[in-house]
Amino acid sequence: MTLKGCTHLEGCHTGDLPVLASATVGARFWLLIEHTGPWASQLEDCRLPDDVHTLVKRATDLGVRPQLIRRPGRRKPPESGVHVMVADSTAAEPWLAEGVVAGPHDLDLDALVAGVVPESCILVSEPVFLVCTHAKRNACCARIGLPLARSLAEVMPDRVWETSHVGGDRYAANLVCLPHGLYYGSMSQAAAIAAADAYRSGEIILDRFRGRAGIPEPLQAAEHFVRAHTGELSVGGVAVESSRSDGDTTEAFVRGSDVRFRVVVEPMTLTTPCGTACADTITTYRLVALDRLTPVRYATPALT
Incomplete structure (x- = not known):
């Protein structure tokens, strides 16, 4: 079997090509299942215990994104039960919880998609970092992702996991920061450590930042351009308030710190140097207009 991948031509997987506005749109809720492998190209084709297959199917049916995870390096499976983590990335206050369950039921x-922590899990305060190392999906994810995951785990040994396909092989190596669902692509080891450190401090690094999962790509682009314009890097410091599309053009009204902006973006296609190995082209976005509007006005508390 020939694995999909590339020969790392100049500009490919190096951060030279834009990665903005490419985070997985459908990943709003997450189910992470520890399984040491091996992993087939598709999760449904993996040789998994029946309980794990049932969990994957239930999650998919409910719109929860299932991911297989394993520790970098030597792996020891849980002694009993199934180790899981769940996350809500689009809640007002995104959260992550963890537990060991005896079975899929x-x-x-259902509680997760309602924004409630399942009773079998407990909230955790530390973030989790996922590095895609899914070789059967794309050889580059393993070739670049494996050493990245191991080096990141040396710095944060309890918070880093290898994971199955997260979306966007062309952006390998991919890093996902949970619970907020922040995506980074074309990561070097130094860039991954910097991004993880920033996230633990409540900030984003724009270099190699793909966007936030669960948000339509044009709105990811609008947020990106406001951050680049204002220098606002706090995770919750920028948010789209409303938007409308006219063909390929999207107009968004974005809050950035204490100022609102009107942002207009359009998609554009770039040819990659990888040829057909990872992708012939990538779709990114260009900024058409960015207008500063009135400051954000907050209600003044009534005097007592």
Whole structure:
């Protein structure tokens, strides 16, 4: 079997090509399942215990993104039960919870999609970092992702996991920061450590930042351009308030710190140097207009 991948031509997987506005749109809720492998190209084709297959199917049916995870380096499976983590990336206050369940029906995924922590899990305060190393999907994810995951785990040994396909092989190596669902692509080891450190401090680094999962790509682009314009890097410091599309053009009204902006973006296609190995082209976005509007006005508390 020939694995999809590339020969690392100049500009490919190096951060030279734009990665903005490419985070996985459908990933609003997450289910991470520890399974040491091996991983087939598609999750449904993996040789998994029946309980894990059932969890993957239930999650998919409910619109929860399932991911297989394993520790970098030597791997020791859980002694009993199934180790899981769940996350809500688009809540007002995104959260992450963890637990060990005896079977698939011991994990209340309906609660997750309702924004409630399942009873079998407990909230965790530390973030989790996922590095895609899914070789059967794309050889580059393993070739670049494996050493990145191992080096990141040396710095944060309890918070880093290898994971199955997260979307965007052409952007390998991919890093996902949970619970907020922040995506980074074309990561070097130094860039990954910097991004993880920034996230632990509540900030984003724009270099190699793909966007935030669960948000339409044009709105990811609008947020990106406001951050680049204002220098606002706090995770929650920029947010789209409303938007409308006219053909390929999207107009968004974005809050950035204490100022609102009108942002207009359009998609554009770039040819990659990788040829057909990872992707012939990538779709990114260009800024058409960015207008500063009135400051954000907050209600003044009534005097007592």
